Amino acid sequence: MSNIRVLVVDDSALIRDVLSKTLAQEGDITVVGTAHDPLDARDKIKALNPDVVTLDIEMPNMNGLAFLQKIMRLRPLPVVMVSTLTTKGASETMLALELGAVDFVAKPGTEMAGGLEAFGATLREKVRFAAQSDVQARAHRAQAPDLPLKTAAAPQGALIAIGASTGGVEAIRQVLSSIPADCPPIVIAQHMPKGFTARFSARLNELVPVRVIEAADRMVLERGTAYVAPGDFHLRVEKTSGQLKCRVTQDEQTSGHRPSVDVLFSSVAKVVGSMAVGAILTGMGRDGAAGLKAMREAGAFTIGQSQGSALIYGMPKVAFEMGAVTEEAPVEKIAGRLVSALMKLKAAA
Template identity: 35%
Template sequence: MYTVIVIDDSSSMRRILKDMINNIDDFEVIAEAVDAFDAREKIKKYEPDLVTIDINMPKMDGVVFLRNLMRLHAMPAVVISGESVRGNDIFDDGAVGFIPKPDNHESMVSFGNRIKETLMNLTFLLKRYTLKKPPAQVQVETRYSKQNADNHGIEKKVHPDEVLKKLPATFPGKKVIAIGSSTGGVDALLQVFMKLEPNLPPILMTQHIPYGFSNSFAQRLNTHSKLNVYEAKDGMILENSSAYLAPGNMHMTIEKAGNEYRIKLLDMVKVSRHKPSVDILFRSVNNVVGGGAMAVIMTGMGDDGSICMKELYDNGAYTIAQDEASCIVFGMPAKAIEAGAIKDVVSLDDIAEYIMDFSRGKRK
């Protein structure tokens, strides 16, 4: 059983969160706190496995409290707030997840589903924390799409064939590198990009990330990399030594534009339960670039990416997966390996080197 302290100055929101979390198997709210100072004392007293934090609180701002918590008592923390513009602060300072509070149009059933999805996705991390292993920073896609839900609020799995036709490139195009990641991917991508050197082919990234946080994450990668990193915009022409991150609420694809490649964003249903979807990116790259591509599948829960990575593999693309030892969650890489879609299994520490080797023609 994972124990939780809910921190929110609103008594009604504390009651809602407590009821929703207590209805999730293996989770129990053991205390509530009205502000950061109350929370500090109750964390010392109860030693929870997880805390939820609101940003707008009296006496001490939630981000300031999060920063202090990570410095003095590092532990898994999920931000549950109506404020979505400070993603850099939230994730840079140690949050492992973000759940937007519901707006006036969202039902409590939908809100409860988003809370359950996030907490269940964090169980691997919580197991490590309860075993006294250091917690890792994690971003989880938690947006809920009514387009993908049945009448009971349960998401349907949409296959990539339903939204993007399988038309693989007959001949290899100019080199492109495509990366897919989810749980644990924020920190993992940062480690890779810190090692990459310029003069690489264009890099496309789909990281499962909440809407409102992709731009700040792209800026963070740009700050810590020698490459130019952008949040992808519709119509962008791909350039060498540049990387493009899918927005948190759009699928990212590419299309041929003369002798160049251009980004095309799609506002459609979730695919493989995600938006953006790794499968959609990989399918698009296979359709346009085919055997000229490199595809990398990194840490993450679920199977997004495995279907279309196999298509890339079959079309002659160079495919690698992050190894289990260096993954926060070995879900997505494991599924791709099981699908027979991987040429090399690589430690996180070596992924940057493999990308640079591919760009120099050393790996195919």
Template identity: 45%
Template sequence: MSKIKVLVVDDSAVVREVVKQVLESDPGITVYATAMDPIFAMEKMKLQWPDVIVLDIEMPRMDGLTFLNKIMNERPTPVVICSTLTEKGAQATMQALAAGATSIITKPKMGVKRYLQEDASNDLVGAVKAAARANMRRLTNTQQRPPVPSQKLNADAILPPPGAARLGMTSEQIVAIGTSTGGTQALEAVLTALPRVCAGIVIVQHMPEMFTEAFAQRLNSLCQIEVKEAKNNDRVIPGRALIAPGGKHMLLKRSGAQYHVEIVEGPLVNRHRPSVDVLFRSVAKFAGKNALGIIMTGMGDDGARGLKEMRDAGAYTLGQNEDSCVVYGMPKEAMKLGAVCEELPLQQIAGKISAVHAMVSGR
């Protein structure tokens, strides 16, 4: 297999050199060029087009967002955003994801060299590999992270598997969604298509700390339903979607007939925090057959085992089909485990959520 050809565009010479070193530590990646701003980058792209672009947002002469929009309009190419951990950076990054960027890698204002070399090195390599596999046709149509542990933990690290204990009676329906690469666009397509009244929704989207709040705010401005970054003990109610905060796990809990979420610290699960498996396991345990589980576009296998636990607990489960995924990784792994009752294209998922709520409401 040929190496993934990467172009790094950042106005910091230190960042360009460190990103190059980190990426080329993987034998499957080569950084064929770097550029201090988009103008220089376009000159180098005339000579050789990259497979993936690692792009800063704030740069002289032309900002990263303008450059991204130009690329997506002329020749859609996978782009990984390398953004600062600031409120301004978060808002600009949300615009970049909406414009077609595949994922985010964060960088602090201070200590950036050490951070990229140590804390974010695995994230950076993984993001580039996922971007190289992205279905750009689907993408254009539709944090500070801790280091990856040597041991890949599962949801047992946060809560035990669901047992056979009987749940109290309730007809309240819960929808649990898990997604990763390409998920920001996929979630926008689903949530904006929902009516004002629908089942309560809990969501894990793999995203760095500080960015989930900006993402939720953006969706809230577009949707009929309420969308917010989850806070501890937030109620899960019809017409509301709660998005797990970056850097923390989110679990569904129940008190009587009422659902709420618990936001907890804890180790990375499947190399993620928040983890889809952790959310799905809690939904299997506390909602059982009253839940609808949905696993959508993303690289890796986070959520596959949790979705199987949901199905085993009586929940109906959906997987986004391959043709509509940006990266058919997480749904594919769920299919392999027999966790998916039905695969659907992205544009049909909102209708299924609405139908489930209508059916329950009509009992």
């Protein structure tokens, strides 16, 4: 997309001005308008037809979350949440992503490393990603009904590994919603900043059959439990004293990320090998493709989210082109394929 048309929605004139100048800094993004509340925004969306909307949560006349819900029901388009609440109100951020927001960024505060410059770079990157997302297809795609999976029992030592980026909050929820609670341990790397993964884990734990927690260093991996990499930390799998455990470290970024899906998948390939199954879900970039290929080469079953199903078909596309995936499937079919691969492991044991 050569020029991305953005509508900025915020009740603060100062923030509207800052966001407008920040977005326009590199020339590929044009702010076509600003709105001071959701009622103003509703009229300007109709008149200006933006590619992306940036949206605050706390505003007069209508809460940003309520407005987001209306947008997704009446006129789905890419929305990036920009709010002071996103740092201390991770619950609101998770709800915004569940309602259909593509991504979020926190307004710059005194604690933000790099201040306004780092905020601007992050905001522009997320708006670019949002502009490439397929929000309408996600909003209108009817899920094919499947018979509930009754069991995901697998031999001792089996493991499920999942990696995702933009759009992954909802995709991971969909996959975990269909995996029975007797499954082997699940390890997850979702690109998300510090301070949000604990709430993400807690929210998933409320919604899915398996137990979901934020991973901690040296934690023993247990059946029926999913372990989410903490924001700004890598998650690896290791085996000591015959037990699979989490390793949580803060070494250098890999593939531009921490947590990195490549780091997680590479450790799974090395430690678990053919006893693992892995899935790469929606996201921009290439993180996870090399690690998933290592898993496949080690004998693991691997699957990628298919193009029509992924909010952003970036990471799954690179994995497919590298030969890292055994097959591709829409998100609502991925749990079934992972469970089928686990049952084959059990039959062969």
